[in-house]
Amino acid sequence: MEKNKITRAKVIKSIFSLILIIGLFSSTVYAYDVLEEARYLIKNFYIENVSNETLNKTTVKEMVESLNDPYSVYFSNNEYKNFVNSVDMKFSGIGVRFEVISEGVRVVSVLKGSGAEDAGLKEGDIIIEADGKSLVGLSEDKIPLYLRGDEGTTVKVKVKRGSATLDFTITRKLIQTPTVEGEIINNHTAYIKISSFGEDTADKFGSILDDLNKKSPSNYIIDLRDNPGGFLDAALNIAGYFIGNNTVVKVRDRDGDEAEYKGYTHRTKIDKPVIFLTNENSASASEVLTGAIKDYGAAYIIGNRTFGKGLVQTMFSLSDGSYIKLTVLKFFSPKGNEINKVGITPDFNAEYNNSMLVAELLSGDSKDACNKTGFLKVKIDGRYFEIDLKLARQEKYYKAYNLILEKARESGNEIKIGTSLGWTDIPSEYKNKAYFMYYPEYKELQELLNVPVDKKFTVTFSSNVDKSTVEKSIELWDSKTGERIPLSFEFVDSKTVKAIPKNNLKNSGEYYFVVNPTVKGENGAYLKEGTVSYVKVIGN
8 A cells, every 4th residue: 555655745746836726636545445545645735734533534524524624625526527617617507606605605696598597596695505405604615516416407495585585496507607708898908807717718818818919908907806716727827928937826835845836938928007806706826816916016906805715725536536625735925925814905995896997997098199188197006097087977987086086195196187288287276176187178167056956057058059969968967976967958049958957956965067068069060168067055
């Protein structure tokens, strides 16, 4: 038996040479029985010393579970195949993305065409049971074992929806979700979403990057939100597009022995501004890539602190065809920064719903070397960003834009306004006028103070206008929330229109009444400039 055993040194050396963050290395140890095989592996390779009580358990499953490590798991042969397929996002299951919470499993999203959608599951539902088995307290690794299964089979789930408890019978379907997708957004930004680091993710990333680069993007957004990890090799490969063959990650075993992994060398390397998006569900291989990007300053990171899974698991096969996944190493960023239970802090904190919007705004590109009209430039954390004010003015970007302005002020208050001749400082008389950050090139009209809640706004143009362009050009919005107030329009004559809020304004509310220069005259000419008026509603 001793002759056929794999030594600890040989396994560690092999781990340093290859492949997974959640399943680094597969090897078989031959012994008198499966229980002894597992005992040998756990005793010699687990990241911490193991008690005799654990080693003397009567089944492999009990032995692994007694480690109290959510990342060390026993798999039957079929469970192992399902696990590997899940990394590649190929599996048969009910079709939901989920997160583990104290009450069970919260449905983050329901995949289109899935059994879950057919049965009526909704985002926000909490699955508490599957086929009579409580899901409360199970680790993220264990949940799929109860929700996935052979195509065409069914699973009965119990769901909490608000105060109600509902029962569903869901038919499992084959689900194949791409691990990486990309597109050009806002006409100049290459957006790439990496959902998992599967076996073919790096190749797909390279192909998508080549296709997007043909469109000459000005910058890139790499989205790692909700990416739980996957193959280390994929992370190393992708890292090479940003940092070349520099060190991507350091690993350390329980004896303190260390090794480094370097990025792949590619024929192209991204040399334009890059933003990474992370959140609390960005884990494992996602943290390997993000940690390297942050250490080398290769991208600006926006979002939430990452999960903090700085542990490496190795997959060992046993002679009966089953597997155990054991935590065998800790990993660190290239500069040696701790990741486990710490995570990676972004440069710019923003919640999920705002992080992408912040990234889009910070990815503006004025293009023209001289004319910067319609743009704002901010310096944040030593980096310069251009913001397209046409985006910033849109209601959905309101909170994100204010987060940026707040961050810019914290970083030194270097904010420039674009003009036809380049960048200029904000004139002192406008520094305390918030509207100016949205409409610096618009003409400020007289403030409308103490207006009634049922105020009707009358606009008179200097010449006859094309009425079809007026309704889309006049806006009234809440200066505190960015909410657009629905308006109706009554034309008094060809030059004069009344803009009437469909609902009463708020007592003491503050608004901006805006006439955009998209109003067209009957002669075909547009307004020379837009106008903006500050509106203050009378209080109680």
